[in-house]
Amino acid sequence: MSHEVLEFDGISTGLLEKGKADGAETIWDRQAAMKAKCGFGDKGICCRICAMGPCRISPVEGKGAQRGLCGATADTIVARNFARMVCGGASAHSDHARDIAHVMHIANKEGNYKVKDVGKLMNLAKEWGVNTDDREPNDIAHEIAEIALNEFGKPFGVQRLLVRAPEQRQKIWKDLKIEPRAIDREIATLMHSTHIGCASDAESILDLCMRTSLADGWGGSWIGTELSDIMFGVPTARGTEANLGVIEENMVNIMVHGHDPSFSEMVVLAAEDPELLALAKEMGAAGINLVGMCCTGNEVTMRHGVKIAGNFYQQELAIMTGAMEAVMVDVQCIFPALAKLADVYHTQFISTSPKAKMEGSIYIEFEEDHALDICKKIVRGAVENFKNRDKEKVMIPEAKNSAVVGYSVETVIQHLDKVVNSQTDVFNTVKPLSDVIWAGVLRGAVGIVGCNNPQVEHDKSHITIMKELIKNDIIVVTTGCAAQAAAKAGLMTMEAKELCGRGLKEVCERVGIPPILHMGSCVDISRILDIVSRVAIERGLDNSDLPVTGVAPEWMSEKAVSIGTYVVSSGINTYLGVTPQVTGSEYFVDLLTNKLEEKVGAKFIFEEDPVECARLMMEDIEAKRDKLGI
Numbered sequence: 266m267s268h269e270v271l272e273f274d275g276i277s278t279g280l281l282e283k284g285k286a287d288g289a290e291t292i293w294d295r296q297a298a299m300k301a302k303c304g305f306g307d308k309g310i311c312c313r314i315c316a317m318g319p320c321r322i323s324p325v326e327g328k329g330a331q332r333g334l335c336g337a338t339a340d341t342i343v344a345r346n347f348a349r350m351v352c353g354g355a356s357a358h359s360d361h362a363r364d365i366a367h368v369m370h371i372a373n374k375e376g377n378y379k380v381k382d383v384g385k386l387m388n389l390a391k392e393w394g395v396n397t398d399d400r401e402p403n404d405i406a407h408e409i410a411e412i413a414l415n416e417f418g419k420p421f422g423v424q425r426l427l428v429r430a431p432e433q434r435q436k437i438w439k440d441l442k443i444e445p446r447a448i449d450r451e452i453a454t455l456m457h458s459t460h461i462g463c464a465s466d467a468e469s470i471l472d473l474c475m476r477t478s479l480a481d482g483w484g485g486s487w488i489g490t491e492l493s494d495i496m497f498g499v500p501t502a503r504g505t506e507a508n509l510g511v512i513e514e515n516m517v518n519i520m521v522h523g524h525d526p527s528f529s530e531m532v533v534l535a536a537e538d539p540e541l542l543a544l545a546k547e548m549g550a551a552g553i554n555l556v557g558m559c560c561t562g563n564e565v566t567m568r569h570g571v572k573i574a575g576n577f578y579q580q581e582l583a584i585m586t587g588a589m590e591a592v593m594v595d596v597q598c599i600f601p602a603l604a605k606l607a608d609v610y611h612t613q614f615i616s617t618s619p620k621a622k623m624e625g626s627i628y629i630e631f632e633e634d635h636a637l638d639i640c641k642k643i644v645r646g647a648v649e650n651f652k653n654r655d656k657e658k659v660m661i662p663e664a665k666n667s668a669v670v671g672y673s674v675e676t677v678i679q680h681l682d683k684v685v686n687s688q689t690d691v692f693n694t695v696k697p698l699s700d701v702i703w704a705g706v707l708r709g710a711v712g713i714v715g716c717n718n719p720q721v722e723h724d725k726s727h728i729t730i731m732k733e734l735i736k737n738d739i740i741v742v743t744t745g746c747a748a749q750a751a752a753k754a755g756l757m758t759m760e761a762k763e764l765c766g767r768g769l770k771e772v773c774e775r776v777g778i779p780p781i782l783h784m785g786s787c788v789d790i791s792r793i794l795d796i797v798s799r800v801a802i803e804r805g806l807d808n809s810d811l812p813v814t815g816v817a818p819e820w821m822s823e824k825a826v827s828i829g830t831y832v833v834s835s836g837i838n839t840y841l842g843v844t845p846q847v848t849g850s851e852y853f854v855d856l857l858t859n860k861l862e863e864k865v866g867a868k869f870i871f872e873e874d875p876v877e878c879a880r881l882m883m884e885d886i887e888a889k890r891d892k893l894g895i
């Protein structure tokens with residue numbers, strides 16, 4: 266078992282040794298068994314989209330097979346494979362959002378789901394032209410939900426939320442004919458276009474990728490965030506703790522893992538149920554300790570301060586502490602391996618979504634109509650399982666750090682209001698942020714997002730890049746597993762201002778924020794789009810004019826491919842710390858890393874060295890500043 270990848274994260278190494286003694290198999294064992302990666306897959310030049318194949322193209326030009334059986338070139342195959350990753354990613358985000366819209370549609374006063382943020386509901390109602398006079402919030406919510414659901418499959422027009430982009434950006438999309446129409450339609454169309462015998466022109470496939478990804482960022486993901494805030498509350502700044510040390514030896518530990526807040530919100534309520542808390546005490550535990558993993562962990566920490574057990578790469582380690590009574594999962598980013606691993610311990614591994622039944626799991630279907638009862642049933646089972654814990658197998662690393670989380674756009678603006686001059690300025694805008702950027706106190710802003718990936722040391726790229734940027738007066742906003750890396754590293758504390766350059770430190774002190782702002786889960790990257798677009802609009806500019814970039818240092822999922830593509834299509838240069846499987850086509854690489862800039866004013870940059878990546882981003886930001894004359 267190679268531990269090299271974990272050197273950066275000292276705490277995991279000890280646990281892995283223990284896991285080995287317990288007979289646990291982990292991702293590192295499987296990685297070792299995989300040996301060398303398939304060179305064709307790694308370059309994106311294998312195709313199996315029809316039964317004439319699979320076909321693979323020789324990576325050496327002029328030598329070996331240069332075309333698939335149908336005549337598809339490496340350029341076509343690479344573009345199609347990339348496109349299908351965009352589809353996978355966009356579909357995951359969008360289906361997630363659709364579920365939230367359905368939940369909103371059943372919201373009622375007596376039920377489990379109620380409208381929590383009436384103000385945000387009213388704002389959206391105004392934007393979408395929904396009558397609010399003398400109407401119950403739930404009633405308005407039902408109409409909003411229906412409109413949102415229509416965004417997935419409406420027959421005509423383009424997506425509603427595009428109007429939140431700067432006008433210049435909207436024009437670019439219109440001129441390029443990449444305005445997304447309906448979310449599902451874009452995904453279906455791109456799957457169609459990449460069927461055998463359809464699109465073979467790589468550039469046009471990339472255009473379709475942009476349109477589909479925009480259907481995610483400015484459609485599915487944004488709707489997901491917007492409606493989640495309305496239903497479950499707009500996140501506000503709050504304290505929490507992060508890393509495996511949040512697992513408590515004397516408590517019933519339950520981990521919630523996956524993505525959907527409709528599920529995790531109910532888990533939070535169930536874990537607070539007095540009857541179940543009393544039962545936990547009866548069982549000899551001090552209480553119930555709910556902890557989060559991956560994006561669902563982000564959702565519940567943003568809204569409730571639930572502690573973060575870890576990020577993607579630590580899901581197995583959390584079970585290997587031997588102190589986890591239950592792992593409750595819904596959809597996305599859940600290792601199928603958890604079922605087998607849970608069997609090594611007393612842990613109950615419970616899958617709940619009909620979309621993600623997991624082999625070897627205990628399946629308890631989550632139904633929105635009986636949401637709380639179902640979650641209570643699962644929590645009860647976990648509490649009763651406390652007695653089965655094998656004390657000999659318990660090892661909880663001491664590592665944990667405190668963090669301040671909950672920076673929705675609304676919360677960021679509230680903080681910015683603290684430095685607004687009440688005589689001369691208006692409240693409730695992003696102007697203070699753009700002012701400090703224009704003054705040069707902050708050089709710019711970077712969004713750091715994405716996953717963990719065994720191709721790179723766990724969390725090292727995230728943390729290295731974050732530290733480099735804040736040291737150089739660049740404010741960082743972050744989501745997903747990148748955000749959890751920052752929380753674990755103690756970068757989301759007020760004290761982290763000491764790691765910043767003078768300008769950013771000053772801003773942190775005045776505004777009362779940490780230098781790295783947790784903006785939520787992966788769908789909440791829409792919050793980053795929102796804030797960037799507000800600054801651009803406030804300055805009369807396009808996103809691509811601003812000294813901002815995005816980076817996914819350790820990405821791994823198809824969702825990350827969709828995210829990267831919509832961020833670039835929104836005019837923001839996007840750096841990837843893991844090179845995507847496209848290098849089998851120089852032409853496609855050139856499209857992504859060069860030609861896209863002519864079209865949308867932004868491009869991808871592949872850079873695996875985190876220090877160099879940070880340097881390039883800073884250079885990029887300074888070049889944007891020069892262009893603006895600031």
Ligand code: SF4
Pocket residue numbers: 312313314315316317318319320332333334335336337342461462
């Ligand atoms: S679509 Fe073409 S390249 Fe792909 S598997 Fe079929 S024949 Fe081969």
Ligand code: SF4
Pocket residue numbers: 559560577597598714715716717744745746747787821822824825
């Ligand atoms: S950041 Fe990546 S690994 Fe983490 S939850 Fe999101 S998609 Fe999954």
